[in-house]
Amino acid sequence: MIVSAQTYNIILIAIVILIAIRPLYTRLIKKQGNKHDWMFALLFLLLPINWYTPTFITVTSCGKFTKEVLLFPGEKDGVSYSYGWNNYIINKSLNTVAFEYIFYGDNKRKEDELDKIITPGKIEKVNEVTIDFVFEEEAKSVSTKSSGATKTTLYCM
Structure with a gap:
């Protein structure tokens, strides 16, 4: 499947949001500290995907x-x-x-x-x-x- 560069960038942004939403929710809304901060490490998966x-x-x-x-x-x-x-x-x-x-x-x-x-x-x-x-x-x-x-x-x- 081949998509335009703009669609690809939107997909990458959506992945970043999906990864970051839970730790941010836990830290900022529930005030439970860094309980789910490990999930930010998943953002490193975007490097090989992009390269x-x-x-x-x-x-x-x-x-x-x-x-x-x-x-x-x-x-x-x-x-x-x-x-x-x-x-x-x-x-x-x-x-x-x-x-x-x-x-x-x-x-x-x-x-x-x-x-x-x-x-x-x-x-x-x-x-x-x-x-x-x-x-x-x-x-x-x-x-x-x-x-x-x-x-x-x-x-x-």
Whole structure:
């Protein structure tokens, strides 16, 4: 099941509320101290859920795209999808789209950091959790605590 990014965020907020409602009720309304505060630890479950849930960026034309999220493994456009630390770029436009890594400072390309060209009608899997610049100009420099950074960009060719 694939849903829009907005629906996904609403689901995450609902999960947070459902987890937090009982301990907050016990502490604030019943005045029973921290009897159910352990339930707040369940909020840590949202970290792997959010990190290992693939995102779909469907490009419809240069600069226009939709962002969707995979809730349950399934199929879209004839391709099977499952959980993992990645994005899928679906090019439904008439333009070729490029995915690139940008290196700032002393950072160098790693083995698994491959630039990709996505031709019209193709689907490409990208092993990144987020794409930093989607159809926007990349930053000339970034502020880091170390000697460099690596960012990603998606643009029309």
